[in-house]
Amino acid sequence: MSGGVGPASDISLPKDEPSPPQNLPPKITPKQTTPLGFFTFRQLNSLAFMLVLSASGMISLQDFTVVIFSTIYIFFLSKFSFPKQSITQEQPVFNQKSKILTTYILFAAVIGLFLPILYIFEGILEGDKEGIKAAVPHVFLLASQVFMEGVSASCRFSLPIRVFVPVFYNSVRMFTLIEWLKDEFLRFGGGGEGLSRRLVVGRxxxxxxxxxxxxxxxxxxxxxYLPKALQRYYGGNGTNASSSKGD
Known part of the structure; x- marks a missing residue:
């Protein structure tokens, strides 16, 4: 899982492989098989989190609107602003074997997604709905971001579109994070050691x-990430070359 950092789907894109000999059947790789033919397990997990949180009744209409708007807007951008180029022109921005980036993505997934999900589920079990209502929008939008990153990679959108998804969602989630901070530090624990512990963990x-x-x-x-992706995108279609000739 990308954890919403951004380039996880970008660094895992499969490279072009030579065509198999005509007398042999085509080779099927694991990346070509997905549970539903389109969605990957990562996307299905993210979608499941979104549905569970939506069923909790703590997701506002504004949060749903963000997801719908982003879905429509990436198709608009891919059509009129950043059309898809050939696969060979859009190589991954980052090294697929980068241990630093892989560790960073894993760290972000644990801190940003897995631990908040556990915190929310424990709050539901303990009846602390008021204590988790500020954390739910962040987790919902982060799961939506991971899902949309998978969509942008599966549909082979251009690099700028794949950058737009994490930048847009990360920007929106800054407002939900501020609300989460305000809620945690304005409320006070009470009624036992359990709530006091949850207050510390929540903060x-x-x-x-x-x-x-x-x-x-x-x-x-x-x-x-944004400058590198734009440089790769415009450098690949000859924009830089044409501008240099004009000079």
Whole structure:
């Protein structure tokens, strides 16, 4: 799972392989088989989280609107602004074997998705609905981001479109993270040791996620991932070359 960092789907794109000899059947690789022919297990897991959280009744109409708008807008951008190029022109931005990036993605998935999900499920079991209502929008939008990153990779959208998904969702989630922080530090525990412990854990998760996703947006996506992807996209279709001739 990408954890919403952004380039996980980009670094895992399969490379072009030579065609098999005509007298042999085509080779089927694991990446070509998905549970439903289109969705991967990562996307199905994210979709399941989205449905469970939606059923909880704690997802606002505004959060649903964000998902619907992003879905429509990426198809609009892919049609009129950043059309898809050939696969050979759009190679992955980052090295597929980068241990640093892989560790970073795993760390973001644990802090940003898995631990908040456990925190929310424990709150549901303990009847602490008020304590988890501020964390639910962040997890819902992050699961939606992971799902849409998978869609943009599966449909072979252009690099700028694959960048737009994490940048857009990360930007929107900054507002939900601020609300989560405000809610955690304005409420007070009481009624036993369990709630006090949950209050400490909730505040720790809110602070950790705000710091993580602030760095991800302002320290990685915007200054690193976005420029590299745009340079790769425009450099691949000869824009730089044509502009240099005009000079």
């Amino acid at each position: 720790g998760l809110a602070v950790a996620n705000f710091g993580l996703w602030s760095f991800n947006l302002f320290g990685f996506l915007l200054p690193v």
